[in-house]
Amino acid sequence: MCLHIDKELPEKWHEECGVFGVVAPGFEVARLTYFGLFALQHRGQESAGIVVQTDKHVTCHKDMGLVTQAFNEKLLSMMHGYAAIGHVRYSTTGSSIVRNAQPIEAKGKRHIFLAHNGNLVNSTALRNKYENKGISFSSTTDSEIMAEIIADSDTGNVEKAIIECMEVARGAFSMVIMAEGRIFALRDPHGIRPLCLGKLNNSGWVVASETCALDIVGADFFRDVAPGELVEITATEVKTIHCVESPRCATCIFEFIYFARPDSYLLDRCLYRVRESMGQILAREAPADADVVISVPDSGTPAAIGYAKESGIPFQEGLIKNRYIGRTFIQPDQRIRAMGIKMKLNPLRDTIEGKRIVIVDDSIVRGTTSSKIIQLLRDSGAKEVHMRVSSPPVKNSCFYGIDTATASDLIANSRTVEQIREIIKPDTLKYLSIDGLVEATGLTPDNFCLACFNNDYPISIPRQLDLTKMALENHDEVALAKAT
Numbered sequence: 001m002c003l004h005i006d007k008e009l010p011e012k013w014h015e016e017c018g019v020f021g022v023v024a025p026g027f028e029v030a031r032l033t034y035f036g037l038f039a040l041q042h043r044g045q046e047s048a049g050i051v052v053q054t055d056k057h058v059t060c061h062k063d064m065g066l067v068t069q070a071f072n073e074k075l076l077s078m079m080h081g082y083a084a085i086g087h088v089r090y091s092t093t094g095s096s097i098v099r100n101a102q103p104i105e106a107k108g109k110r111h112i113f114l115a116h117n118g119n120l121v122n123s124t125a126l127r128n129k130y131e132n133k134g135i136s137f138s139s140t141t142d143s144e145i146m147a148e149i150i151a152d153s154d155t156g157n158v159e160k161a162i163i164e165c166m167e168v169a170r171g172a173f174s175m176v177i178m179a180e181g182r183i184f185a186l187r188d189p190h191g192i193r194p195l196c197l198g199k200l201n202n203s204g205w206v207v208a209s210e211t212c213a214l215d216i217v218g219a220d221f222f223r224d225v226a227p228g229e230l231v232e233i234t235a236t237e238v239k240t241i242h243c244v245e246s247p248r249c250a251t252c253i254f255e256f257i258y259f260a261r262p263d264s265y266l267l268d269r270c271l272y273r274v275r276e277s278m279g280q281i282l283a284r285e286a287p288a289d290a291d292v293v294i295s296v297p298d299s300g301t302p303a304a305i306g307y308a309k310e311s312g313i314p315f316q317e318g319l320i321k322n323r324y325i326g327r328t329f330i331q332p333d334q335r336i337r338a339m340g341i342k343m344k345l346n347p348l349r350d351t352i353e354g355k356r357i358v359i360v361d362d363s364i365v366r367g368t369t370s371s372k373i374i375q376l377l378r379d380s381g382a383k384e385v386h387m388r389v390s391s392p393p394v395k396n397s398c399f400y401g402i403d404t405a406t407a408s409d410l411i412a413n414s415r416t417v418e419q420i421r422e423i424i425k426p427d428t429l430k431y432l433s434i435d436g437l438v439e440a441t442g443l444t445p446d447n448f449c450l451a452c453f454n455n456d457y458p459i460s461i462p463r464q465l466d467l468t469k470m471a472l473e474n475h476d477e478v479a480l481a482k483a484t
């Protein structure tokens, strides 16, 4: 995906994509992919696509919207084959058109389809280099650049073409590729975005962004694709084709905090338990005198339950979420805009009135929603509001595949915790420490990317991308033109 230049800014950071692939002769592979993508819907709601391989040809369908909007029974029943790959995409850009939906198709010396989760940091340099070699690109998106490099490579076979692409690409890429009737899966050398393998009875293999997609199709978790590993998936086995040397694993810690589903497993950890543990450690690091613990649903709930367990303060539901608000939600007009946050979250006055409240959220990005929620609690009669956040202050932008605000849009970028508290107005505000966050995973810091908290980017960011961010922050069109 390319860097976004629009902005109606999101309240939370978002994953941009989910990928899925299956090889299972005798199964309805399009239907399995549909359900796999359905389980990954939280990773992308803008478009969905599935490509199916038969002995003789491929069938591809992509459309805008949720998986359930892009596909129907009739379409799926026409997509027969022995293998399939699929993709869900999230974007807030103006380029919300079906041409940008994936899997991306590229035809050159070979015909491939590619589904990508992540973001390259050297796409401009790659584009220039390969244009000079005579490869033409129709866009600047990094997914298309990688697809064209593989499709047009002069190297002898498709494996070598994919390895060439892995060796020149820098950044985050978890990908599934369909080429010459075969399915490949690969992960960048830092393993920034997740990718796992599952076994389907004894009759096939599945690859997916998260384990929750294995569960829904009845596949058993086998293992993660290792950082830097390229595998070929056949009906009978997963074969390692190549390993690019991995400097170190740097899986995105935000997958543990918020992005991935709580029922997924990552690095052998149950994400629900890790989030609960974040809440427990937060309660030890930042206790509060209070009557009740509530969460910002749904993503803050496991940590709030952990906070309650550790502190002995009872957990209760205090905000009820309208589960039917999606990206197609019709915005209220000016006259009813005052309803604001209440369209999404309605306070349960019975829990809140006259009480000292601890409210737990998983992260604060811009802070606008947090301040509305705190006001909502005060309007509902809360005596005190103590905000606890189960991750550290988000200070830096992400360059590895997240729908990220520019650094100046991050409330913690240039403010102390006390300055943030003065803006969003709880009685007290405390965050989980970086050490506490890592402790909750049961792993060591060298397993993770923590750059949005500590500015230590595991893959260095070219000056060009920094310039683009600065241009976005300053709304400086000249700098932006130079940077892009």
Ligand code: SF4
Binding pocket: 192, 252, 253, 254, 255, 397, 398, 399, 400, 402, 449, 450, 451, 452, 453
């Ligand atoms: S910068 Fe933050 S959001 Fe981006 S990959 Fe690193 S930990 Fe994840």
